Amino acid sequence: MLTALYVPANRPDRFAKAVAAGPDVVVFDLEDAVPVDDKADARGWAVAWIAANAQAAVEIRVNALGTPWIEDDLAAVSGVPSVRIRLPKVESAADVRAVLEQVPSARITALIESPLGVERAFEIASADPRVAAIALGEADLSSALGVDSPVGLAWARGRLVSASRAAGLGAPMMSVYPHVNDADGLRSSCLEGRELGFVGRTAIHPRQLPTIIECFTPSAVQVAEAEVLLAAVEKAGVTEGGVIVLPDGRMVDPAMVGRAREVTTLMQEIELRS
Numbered sequence: 001m002l003t004a005l006y007v008p009a010n011r012p013d014r015f016a017k018a019v020a021a022g023p024d025v026v027v028f029d030l031e032d033a034v035p036v037d038d039k040a041d042a043r044g045w046a047v048a049w050i051a052a053n054a055q056a057a058v059e060i061r062v063n064a065l066g067t068p069w070i071e072d073d074l075a076a077v078s079g080v081p082s083v084r085i086r087l088p089k090v091e092s093a094a095d096v097r098a099v100l101e102q103v104p105s106a107r108i109t110a111l112i113e114s115p116l117g118v119e120r121a122f123e124i125a126s127a128d129p130r131v132a133a134i135a136l137g138e139a140d141l142s143s144a145l146g147v148d149s150p151v152g153l154a155w156a157r158g159r160l161v162s163a164s165r166a167a168g169l170g171a172p173m174m175s176v177y178p179h180v181n182d183a184d185g186l187r188s189s190c191l192e193g194r195e196l197g198f199v200g201r202t203a204i205h206p207r208q209l210p211t212i213i214e215c216f217t218p219s220a221v222q223v224a225e226a227e228v229l230l231a232a233v234e235k236a237g238v239t240e241g242g243v244i245v246l247p248d249g250r251m252v253d254p255a256m257v258g259r260a261r262e263v264t265t266l267m268q269e270i271e272l273r274s
Contacts, residue, residue, distance in 0.1 A: 001025065002200035002216050002270065003209050004059070004173065008033035009042035015049045021206035024273070025057045030073055031064065031088055039069050047076045054081075059109060061086035065095055074102045081105065088137060091117045093127035100130055113137030114144050118156045125167035134164050135202070138175040150189065154196075161197035171199035180205045190215035199266065217270055218263045226260035233257055 005023035007014050009030045018026045028046040030039065050058055062073035062085055077083045083106050087099055090110040100106060108131045110124050117124065118141070125134045138153060145152055157174075164172040174193040177186045186208055190201060194216055201212045218226075232246055244252050 001173070003212050004200075004202040005206065005209065006033065006061075006176070006202065006204050009046040009060075010034045010038040012045040012049065015045075018206070019053075019056050021209060023203065023206075023209055024200075025059055025084075027059045027061055027086055027202065029061045030069070031061050039063070040072070043069075043073060043076050047080060050080055050083075059084040059086045061088060061111075062099075064089040065098060074099065077106070078103045082107065084109065084132070086111060089113050089117070089140070090124055092120055093123045096124060096127040096131060100128055106130060107132040109133045109135060111135055111137045112160065113140035115141070118159055121159055121163035122166055125163045125169055131167075131169070133169055133172060134160060134167075135172055136160055136175045139178070150192065157193070157196050157198070165197070171197055174198045174201040176202050176204050177208065178204065180208065183207075183211055186211050187215055213270075218267050222263055223267050226263040229256065229260045230264065 001024040003023040004025045004027050005018050005021060006027045006029050007018040009028045010033070015026075015028075028050070030042055030046065034042045046060060050056070050060070060073075060077050060080075060083065062077065063069040065087075077085060083103065085099060085103065085106045086109045087096065088111045090096060090112055091114055096108055096110055099108065108128070110127075110131060110133070112118055112121055112124065112134060113136070118136075121134060125131060136153075136156060141156060142148070142153060145156075147153060160172055164170065174190065177189050179185055190212060193201065198216075200216050201208075203209055203212060228246065229250075229252055232244060233252060246252060
């Protein structure tokens with residue numbers, strides 16, 4: 001999965017448009033994008049649309065634990081089969097479990113938005129098999145850390161990638177890039193995230209999706225090198241141990257096989273969705 005697209009749940013006129021834009025998943029936002037007076041209506045509109053469009057790949061970002069709206073959010077989404085909940089401001093495994101106790105069929109994407117959450121990233125990622133992913137909420141985290149540039153988030157981003165991998169969740173997606181009209185900035189940021197180990201990104205506008213896909217799609221050279229490596233390893237029978245040297249001089253051992261497989265699998269998934 002390379003792309004997720006937020007849509008404000010108080011804008012039902014945008015629901016179908018968000019799906020038609022072609023992201024891998026649409027995130028119906030009941031939290032930050034929705035004014036207090038619209039919370040109840042937004043909740044009803046989102047759940048009704050999802051129920052009527054059961055085949056759509058969607059998540060629902062509920063309000064945070066401890067807010068006046070979370071209980072009603074969870075009660076509403078509990079009626080959605082196999083609902084995917086994007087849970088904001090998670091700071092512990094207990095936060096995840098509290099939601100799963102009320103919605104046992106849910107799959108959770110845990111948003112980590114505070115220094116305490118970052119410190120507990122692995123605990124959160126491994127809290128329960130129903131945790132599908134972890135992600136950063138970088139606006140809140142930047143404020144809490146007192147940083148004004150991506151440089152100040154580098155450690156937290158690396159920590160998230162490591163925690164996600166260590167918990168067996170694979171590579172996480174990047175947080176949103178808030179400057180909708182800055183395509184060059186988005187591209188630069190995505191490439192930085194790719195170097196840190198992220199795969200894919202959440203968007204706040206459909207026009208961001210093509211750039212995200214472009215930046216996280218393996219290059220033709222990467223795919224070709226991965227395919228050559230895998231073919232050579234299989235031919236030499238060293239998938240479980242041993243070392244071979246490829247014609248281009250690269251020394252290959254089994255530790256490199258996993259990365260090559262990730263590249264080829266990701267490319268296959270991208271080709272299937274296109």
